[in-house]
Each structure stands twice: as structure tokens, then as C-alpha cells.
Amino acid sequence: MERAVSDAALSNREQLSYIAAQAADARVNVELETEGMTLNIGPQHPATHGTLRIIAKLDGEQVVAVDPVMGYMHRGYEKLAEVRTYPQVTTLINRIDWVGSFANEVPFILTAERLMEVEAPPRAQWIRTILFEMSRIANITLFLGDMGLQVGAVTPAFFAFRDREHVLNLIESATGGRFHPNFDRIGGIKDDLPAGWITETRRVMKKMRKYCDEIEILVEGNEIFQARTRGIGVIPANIGLSYGLSGANIRGSGVDWDVRRDNPCGMVHNETDWKVWTHPDGDSFARFWVRLQETRESTRIIDQLLDNIPSGPIMAKVPRIIKVPAGEAYVETENPLGVMGYYVISKGELVPYRVKIRSASFNNISITPWLLKGVYVPDIITILASLYFILGDIDR
Amino acid sequence: MPDTDLARNELVARFAAHLGDGLLESHVEPDVDVWLRVSRESWREAAEFAKNGLGFAYFSFLSGIDWMPSPFGREMDSQIDIALGNDEASKIDQTIVQGIAGGETRFQAFARVNDIVNGLGITLKVDLPDDDLSVDSWVPVYPGANWHEREAWEMYGFSFNDHPGLRALYLPSDFEGHPLRKDYPLLARRMKPWPGIVDVEQMPGEDDNEDGASSE
Numbered sequence: 001m002e003r004a005v006s007d008a009a010l011s012n013r014e015q016l017s018y019i020a021a022q023a024a025d026a027r028v029n030v031e032l033e034t035e036g037m038t039l040n041i042g043p044q045h046p047a048t049h050g051t052l053r054i055i056a057k058l059d060g061e062q063v064v065a066v067d068p069v070m071g072y073m074h075r076g077y078e079k080l081a082e083v084r085t086y087p088q089v090t091t092l093i094n095r096i097d098w099v100g101s102f103a104n105e106v107p108f109i110l111t112a113e114r115l116m117e118v119e120a121p122p123r124a125q126w127i128r129t130i131l132f133e134m135s136r137i138a139n140i141t142l143f144l145g146d147m148g149l150q151v152g153a154v155t156p157a158f159f160a161f162r163d164r165e166h167v168l169n170l171i172e173s174a175t176g177g178r179f180h181p182n183f184d185r186i187g188g189i190k191d192d193l194p195a196g197w198i199t200e201t202r203r204v205m206k207k208m209r210k211y212c213d214e215i216e217i218l219v220e221g222n223e224i225f226q227a228r229t230r231g232i233g234v235i236p237a238n239i240g241l242s243y244g245l246s247g248a249n250i251r252g253s254g255v256d257w258d259v260r261r262d263n264p265c266g267m268v269h270n271e272t273d274w275k276v277w278t279h280p281d282g283d284s285f286a287r288f289w290v291r292l293q294e295t296r297e298s299t300r301i302i303d304q305l306l307d308n309i310p311s312g313p314i315m316a317k318v319p320r321i322i323k324v325p326a327g328e329a330y331v332e333t334e335n336p337l338g339v340m341g342y343y344v345i346s347k348g349e350l351v352p353y354r355v356k357i358r359s360a361s362f363n364n365i366s367i368t369p370w371l372l373k374g375v376y377v378p379d380i381i382t383i384l385a386s387l388y389f390i391l392g393d394i395d396r
Numbered sequence: 397m398p399d400t401d402l403a404r405n406e407l408v409a410r411f412a413a414h415l416g417d418g419l420l421e422s423h424v425e426p427d428v429d430v431w432l433r434v435s436r437e438s439w440r441e442a443a444e445f446a447k448n449g450l451g452f453a454y455f456s457f458l459s460g461i462d463w464m465p466s467p468f469g470r471e472m473d474s475q476i477d478i479a480l481g482n483d484e485a486s487k488i489d490q491t492i493v494q495g496i497a498g499g500e501t502r503f504q505a506f507a508r509v510n511d512i513v514n515g516l517g518i519t520l521k522v523d524l525p526d527d528d529l530s531v532d533s534w535v536p537v538y539p540g541a542n543w544h545e546r547e548a549w550e551m552y553g554f555s556f557n558d559h560p561g562l563r564a565l566y567l568p569s570d571f572e573g574h575p576l577r578k579d580y581p582l583l584a585r586r587m588k589p590w591p592g593i594v595d596v597e598q599m600p601g602e603d604d605n606e607d608g609a610s611s612e
Contacts, residue, residue: 071566079575082466083582114428241512242447243540244455257512328496330429330508330519332456343508343519345461345495353465358457358508366543395566 036064041380043072052365052391056372056380063380066372068365073395081355086112086186086322089352093342094180096359097393100139100336102131102171105184108355110266111331111344112186115324120266124188124314129267130201130305131174131183132333133298137208138167139336140295143388144212147288148219150385151228156219163211166204173197186322188315198306205299212296220292229284233371233383236282243370244363247338248294249387251278252286259334267333272304284386291388323350330358337361337393361393401426403516407450408432414445420523421498431497433521440532442520443509447537451511452518455538458507458545460552461521463492463499466578501525505554507534507541524554533559551576 037058043051051072057065077096081089093108094101106128113119120128145160168178173194175181183190219225235245237253250257258276260269277293279286326348332341338360345354364387371387372380401424408422411432418438423431434442446452469488492502501523510517522531533556534541545556546565553574556562564571573580 071564071568074566076575079582083585238453239539241453242455242538244457244538255512262512262515328431328519330517332517339456341456343457343459343506347465347493354461356457356459362543363455363457363540366540370539 039377043069052389052394054368054380054384056377058377061376063372063375063377066369066380068368070391070394073391075396077396078355078357081352083351085350086324086352089355090184091180091182093357094182095392096357096396097139097335097337097340097361097390098179099142099390100135101179102135102175102181102183103139103333103335104340105182106132106267107331107333107335107340108342108344109184109186110333111329111342112322112324113266114329114331115327115344115346116186116318116322117325118187118316118318120188120316121313122268122310123192123312124316125266125268126305126309127174127189127193127314128184129269130302130309131171131181132267133302133305134167134171136298136336137295138164138171140291140298141167141208141211143291144215144219144288144295147382147385147388148215148225150381151225153219153222153225156215159211159214159218163208166207170197170201170204173200185315187318188313192314198309201302201306205303208299209296212292212299215292220289226285228379228382229288229386230281231283232379233284233375233386234282235367235371239370240282240367243367245338245367246360246363247334247336248287248290249338249364251276252290253282254278254280259332259339263332265331265333268305269301271308272301274301274304284382287386287388321350323348324352332358335360337388337390338364340393357396359393359396361389361391362396365389365394403514404430407516407518410450411442411445414449415442418442423497429517429519431519431521433497433499433523436522436524436531439505439520439522440534440537443507443534443537446509446518446520451513452509452516454510454512455534455540456508456510456517458505458534458541458548460548460554460576461495461504461506462502462552462576462578463494463504464502464578465490465492468581497521499523503529503552503554505531505548507544509538529553530555530557532557535559550574553577 039056039058041056042053053069055067055069056063077092080092084092089108090105093104096104141160141164145157148156171181172178174197175183235253237255240250240253241255256276256278261276264270274297277290277297279290324346326346328345330341330343332339340360341358343356343358344352347353371383375383404424407430408424412419415434415438418435418441419432420435421433465488467488467490503524504521505524506519506521508517508519524531531554533545536558543565545559546562548554549556549562550564550567551574563569
């Protein structure tokens with residue numbers, strides 16, 4: 001009623017200007033209509049730790065669909081392992097996750113040991129565990145610095161590279177290789193520890209704990225960091241499990257599962273007093289937080305192992321030419337990036353018949369099409385960084 | 397821990413009760429591991445039962461096996477070996493022998509799922525006949541199987557019914573052949589044959605003729 005009156009009250013001229021304004025509005029709306037846009041991230045991008053390409057279909061600032069493209073670094077290790085003897089395979093698999101490479105060798109060696117029914121002597125198991133945890137520190141240190149870098153803080157990355165060097169030096173002095181130790185052997189390890197290594201390790205572990213404190217002050221408490229990570233990229237536990245997420249990614253969703261504690265094989269983590277850290281939130285911040293605690297826990301594990309390292313031989317009795325009896329076995333360990341396992345089929349020859357490499361990052365990153373749906377463009381980078389993958393671990 | 401063993405045996409019994417004839421063979425290695433081979437028709441049902449009936453919520457991996465030994469051996473026979481008849485490849489026995497939990501076909505798909513509460517894992521296998529390398533996809537049950545099935549598709553040529561998008565994962569989309577099959581040659585060694593035990597390759601700076609050094 002009122003509206004009719006006001007319409008009638010409009011003069012002819014007013015009516016015309018009203019129509020013109022409506023038409024202009026409509027035109028603007030047409031021009032600004034947000035069509036889908038495709039954003040191509042990578043293959044070369046600092047957030048991808050290698051060459052991962054992500055094709056994101058956007059609606060404005062929001063992601064509609066994501067298609068990760070990989071294979072730029074596929075090296076065919078499963079095929080190559082079929083023509084190499086067991087000791088030669090460790091040289092290959094060192095290069096799967098290149099920032100924590102000793103940890104790659106361990107599950108393969110353990111699988112071969114299970115098939116051969118040999119067990120490494122206690123001292124070898126102890127040293128193996130120490131180096132395993134050390135490669136975890138070398139790996140996650142990089143993540144802790146990198147995560148800051150992805151939200152725009154450069155300093156943590158410098159701190160990371162500064163302190164990671166100490167750990168790499170220790171690994172080098174024990175194994176002879178900074179990045180690719182190739183140190184684990186079927187039935188034990190290659191060499192005993194050098195003189196003075198234990199004292200030096202204690203000193204470095206103290207330093208690494210200080211580094212964790214620094215990161216805590218510098219990054220974790222930072223308001224911008226929290227705004228960029230809290231509540232972003234939430235993974236519910238059941239979804240994470242059905243995608244096969246592992247490591248800190250699943251523990252960040254509140255799942256209390258760690259192969260080191262629940263399914264120990266060939267390593268002695270349970271001889272020490274340690275804790276599995278979990279966080280209930282499941283967001284980017286939770287994953288960061290869990291990794292930070294785990295690094296600190298690793299330094300404690302190493303300290304305790306150094307206290308009661310047994311003496312004795314470092315190699316079990318194994319034949320000089322290794323032929324693994326026919327059979328099938330699968331052993332998994334809790335690697336820095338998550339659960340890594342090798343399914344080895346042997347036919348009693350010098351070379352494995354089939355090696356299936358179950359790498360952590362492959363499963364961890366396969367959740368991205370689900371996880372990145374509906375997030376905003378800047379969050380793609382922080383979520384990818386918080387999932388923490390190494391391309392070699394995806395492409396193998 | 398003897399109770400773990402009981403747990404694994406009970407697992408097999410519950411699978412057998414649920415799948416009936418679908419469970420073809422099983423193998424329990426006490427305190428270590430358990431293998432089950434199911435028929436092609438009950439492949440997805442086995443996954444559903446493992447996830448919803450037995451609490452195997454964690455998907456670990458899915459891949460394939462080719463049981464026909466490679467006709468090329470290790471591709472490391474030198475030209476000298478082949479000339480002398482000492483090459484490994486000519487002595488290859490290509491009979492198909494399946495592994496744990498048996499099988500009837502050259503190709504098998506296998507997958508592993510975990511029960512993280514009780515710390516148990518099972519390996520499931522399925523036979524795929526040569527004339528029809530297809531099986532039901534696991535993606536509706538475990539979404540994480542998506543990429544693993546794409547990998548098995550390109551590496552072995554398996555196809556998965558109801559998969560949301562079977563396309564190349566690692567390889568270029570126009571790649572021919574299935575690299576992880578045993579009869580796919582390892583081209584790196586084809587292009588540059590393995591020199592054998594003694595590296596006979598000339599080092600740079602080395603003289604072509606042997607008496608070059610003695611003439612100095």
C-alpha cells in the first residue's frame with residue numbers, strides 16, 4: 001500500500017533516473033561476475049619442497065577444487081630395487097626422504113632382517129635408534145624453520161639452518177655422510193661410534209633443546225602465526241585415518257598412535273622414558289605444535305640412550321654374500337615424516353623380487369584435494385607447509 | 397605375547413564367517429603378521445568389513461604384484477657374458493609361483509590396513525585374471541586408496557570399477573606400457589649395458605693403446 005503510494009509519487013524524471021541506476025548496477029554486476037579462475041602453484045615453489053604442482057580452481061579468493069600433479073621427480077625406485085642386491089638397495093632408498101635419510105634405511109633393513117631371521121646385537125640397536133632419532137631432529141628442525149618462513153618470518157629459517165648443522169656434523173662424524181649415510185647393515189651397523197662422540201652429542205642435544213625454546217618464543221606465541229594457523233586446515237581424526245595420514249599429521253588430530261611405542265621392531269625406544277605427544281585440534285597449528293614437542297622428546301630419548309648404551313659387538317653373524325630366504329614381510333617404522341614401511345617379496349635370490357615402498361608423504365599429501373576445498377588462497381601455502389612433505393618421499 | 401596370536405587367528409575366523417566362500421586362503425605368522433586372499437567379487441566387501449566390522453580404520457597402501465619372473469634377469473649381463481653363454485637371462489625360469497596365501501593368476505593386487513588401537517595389520521590379496529584385470533575400487537571405503545589405485549593402474553594396468561578418475565599419476569599421460577610389470581624392460585640398462593664385474597670403460601685421459609704407457 002505504502003509502496004504503491006510512493007511509486008505514484010515518483011515523478012517521471014525520477015522514475016527514469018531510477019531505471020538508469022538499476023541498469024548501471026546490473027551492468028556492474030555482470031562485469032564483476034566472478035568466473036572460475038585457475039591458479040597454478042609450482043612445480044617450483046618454496047612451499048613444495050621439491051617439484052609439486054598444484055592446480056587450484058578458484059572462485060574469487062576461495063578454492064573450489066585442487067588437483068596436485070606429481071611425477072616430476074619420479075625415479076622408479078621400486079623397479080630399480082628389483083635389479084639390485086639387498087645392500088645396494090640402501091643406497092637408493094637413502095634418497096627418498098633426503099633430509100632425514102638414515103631413517104629411510106632402517107625399515108628396509110628390518111624387513112630384510114625379519115626375512116633372514118637375524119637380529120642386530122643390542123649395541124647396534126642402540127646406535128641405530130640414536131641415529132634414527134637424530135635424523136628426525138635433522139628433518140623436523142627444517143620444518144620448524146620453514147613453517148615460519150611460509151607465514152612470512154624469515155628469522156626462524158636461519159635459526160633452523162644454523163642449528164641443524166650441529167646435528168648433521170654429528171651424523172657425519174659417526175657415519176661419514178652428511179645427507180646419505182648408507183650406514184645401516186643387515187644384522188647391525190657399519191661402524192662403531194668415534195671417540196668423543198657421546199660427549200659431543202650431549203652438548204648438541206642441549207643446544208637443540210635451546211633451539212626448540214627459541215622457536216617456541218619466536219614462532220609459536222606469535223600473534224600473526226596463530227592467526228594464520230589456528231583453525232585452518234582442520235582434519236578430523238576419522239578422515240585422517242581413512243586417508244592413511246601418519247606421524248604428526250594424525251597425532252595433531254588427537255590420535256594417540258606412534259609405531260615407535262605401539263609396534264617396536266628392531267629399535268629400543270621403549271627402553272627409555274618418553275611420551276607420545278598429541279593435540280586435539282587437528283589444525284595447522286596442532287601439527288606444528290606436535291612436531292615441536294617431538295623434536296624436544298627426541299633429544300630426551302637420545303640423552304637417555306646415551307646413558308645406558310651397552311657394549312659388545314655391532315654386527316650379528318651374517319653371511320658375506322647376502323641371500324634372503326624366500327618369503328614376504330612388511331615392517332613399518334615411525335619416520336620423521338610419518339609411517340614408512342617396505343613390503344619385500346623375496347624368492348631366495350640375491351635381489352628382492354618386489355619392493356613396495358610405503359612412504360609417509362604420499363598418503364599425507366593425498367588428503368589435499370579434500371582438505372584444500374573451500375580454503376582461501378593464502379592458506380593453501382600454510383596448510384601445505386603444515387602437512388610437511390618431502391617430494392622425494394611422494395615420488396619415490 | 398601369545399594373546400596377539402589368538403587375536404590374529406580370531407581375525408581370520410571372523411573374516412571367514414563374514415565372507416564365506418569369498419575368503420580363499422589365509423596365512424598367520426604367529427606374533428608377526430596375517431595374510432588373507434579373497435575372491436575378486438568380495439574385494440570391496442572385505443574392505444568394508446575390515447573398516448566397519450573389525451575397526452581397521454587406517455589405510456596403509458594398495459599396490460600390485462606381477463608373479464611372472466622377468467625374462468631379462470637383472471639386465472646386468474655384459475656382451476662378453478652373452479657371447480660366452482654365461483648370461484643369467486638365458487637361464488631364467490619363467491614359471492609363475494605365487495607367494496604367501498597362494499594364488500592362481502599372474503597378477504595380484506594387494507593392500508594393507510591397520511587397526512591402530514590393537515596394533516594389528518593385515519595384508520589382503522586378490523587374484524586378477526589376465527583377460528580382465530579389473531576389481532572393485534576401494535575409494536568408497538577408504539578415500540586414501542584413490543592415488544594408490546591410480547598408481548597401480550598406470551604401473552600394472554589394473555582397472556578399478558567405480559574409481560572417480562583413473563588417470564596417470566606419475567607418468568606422462570601418453571606413456572605406453574606398464575613399467576612395474578616384470579616383462580617391461582629396464583630401459584636405463586638397455587641403453588647402456590651393465591659393464592659386468594670389471595669396468596672395462598675407458599677413463600678420460602687414458603691412452604687408447606696399451607703400449608702407450610710403455611713407450612714413455
